Amino acid sequence: MSAPGSVYKRCGCREAGSRRQLGRHCPKLARRGHGSWYFSLPTGQGRPLRRGGYTTRDQARAALHELRARTIASEGLTVGQWMEQWLTGRTNLRASTRRNYRSHLDLHLLPALGDIRLAELDTARIQAAFDQLAAPGPGGTSAVSPVGLHRVRAALRTILNAAVRAGLLEQNPARQVCLTPTTRPHPVVWTDERVRKWERTGIRPAVAVWTAEQTAQFLTSIGDHCLYAAFHVIALRGLRRGEATGLRWSDLDLTAGLLTISRQVQYQDGRLVTCPPKSRASNRTIALDPDTIEVLRAHRTRQNAEKMLARESWRETGHVFTRPDGTLLSPEVLTQLMRELNDAACLPPIRLHDLRHGAATLALAAGADLKVVRDMLGHSSIVLTADTYTSVLPQVAHQAAADTAALIRAAGSLVPGTRRRRQPDYPRPPKADPLQQARAA
Incomplete structure (x- = not known):
């Protein structure tokens, strides 16, 4: 850690005109019970790690000391070690879910990212690892399908979210990884033409x-x-x-x-x-x-x-x-x-x-x-x-189209081969006789 961190007090009061939060500059912070206590801990990755909502200064300091000790102890922790630690601690996983996580770790995540220090993991390294997984192999196909890549990324995001909650990462670097979009395959019917x-x-x-x-x-x-x-x-x-x-x-x-x-x-x-x-x-x-x-x-x-x-x-x-x-x-x-x-x-x-x-x-x-x-x-x-x-059976789709057209025809709005005018809702005045108009003039 480049600095030991600090604690401070802030509140949610806003300026009367701009409605901007006063935060640490509110004049009422000196009052007992106004606002809450926060701590800030530099991470060496840009923005410091901040946590808040503590009732007293001592609570904020204790949380800061605990997080600082945990972070220092984990400075040498690798991504692979954290993945194993996380999976071991998830005792409530279904057997099939645990089996899927184990497969994602052993086949893809541990070989690609396991030796990297967790504190040094960033989006660029994760993106490079996924690009390598998606690269065509000797047979012209990638080692992992597009759907499989999305599942591996989902597993990685879950594991790194736990690292964020544990205070080991400031944010999840897997969130910004770009993959080829996939679409869910929809069932199609074996029509005669498809057969x-x-x-x-x-x-x-x-x-x-x-x-x-x-x-x-x-x-x-x-x-x-x-x-x-x-x-x-x-x-x-x-x-x-x-x-x-x-x-x-x-x-x-x-x-x-x-x-x-x-x-x-x-x-x-x-x-x-x-x-x-x-x-x-x-x-x-x-x-x-x-x-x-x-x-x-x-x-x-x-x-x-x-x-x-x-x-x-x-x-x-x-x-x-x-x-x-x-x-x-x-x-x-x-x-x-x-x-x-x-x-x-x-x-x-x-x-x-x-x-x-x-x-x-x-x-x-x-x-x-x-x-x-x-x-x-x-x-x-x-x-x-x-x-x-x-997708529905073709004959059902055709029947639905025919039923819709029949409904329109029955309503009188559409008659095949003709075009009917819509009658006005109010009576029109009778047309004037031109001869009578000339005599009146």
Whole structure:
């Protein structure tokens, strides 16, 4: 530290004319209880670090001494050491979130920035590191995708924000890092034209969904599969794969036609575990249609038969979709099966998660309200639902356009092939006779 720092008093009073804050120059500061105490600590990075709102001078001095001691002790702290210290101290992180942070640190942030002293970290060094991550490699593609770069930067900003709160940095240097803007890929429908282009060129959309006919063809082709019910529920009710494998019979009320999502199955530390859903909004209850209820009842009959066949080797977990011995089913199994069954059905390719997208698109096409679709999917915001599912089935879009034109025609404002004048709301005076006007003159 270039200086030990100082404490001072200031208030929020303003000048009568200019309304400018008086701050440290208010004449009332000598009064007891007027204003509050602040401290200023030089950082060597430009503007000093200031904190305030203390009731007494002693409180401000104690806070200054504590921050000064912590800063001096951390003068040799590297970015990598702070990252490890921060991640170790975050004991309340979800397992998947911790795994993502660990991956960002090990693969990108520690190799690029870990050896830099935290006190010397600035925007220019961070920008250079991200430019290097985005640079094309030997194969012509960058090591990290544009979406991946934004996720890495978000992780870095979170970690450095904690350093600012701890008084180790005056401001977050990652805030000014510039990255290539990205857009969320919106689902598009496998129309006949897109299918022909894919068959001709092999190029496929990033996110694509089947039409109602294609979805029906897929479900018909896998009707005899032991996990048919899982794909049926995902395709019609939009469950995530971990939610489907985490579903228990106790979560189903087939009499009332309700399905409750209260947990999911994930891989953690190399083993399958059950854990809470992705977010608070993911805890939800979904209405079931009569067809899905019958599919689930048939699946329960099939599972009971498997249980009788397995006898002592069956492990009762209470889950709806399991392995042949009753143990937890990995979500990855559904993903792999989806690829195989998709190819066998001779349909344009989609991912397992695209069945969830398709469920939302088909629900909107069937006339479901956007809020109903949001609740079905477990989104936290209707904005996310609207932003993701702006695409609709082509025939629905054409029908909406035709319905709009029909509404206008019915109102009489637009008649094909003619143009009608709008009648005035008040009576017009009769036209004068020219002959009468001449006689009057």
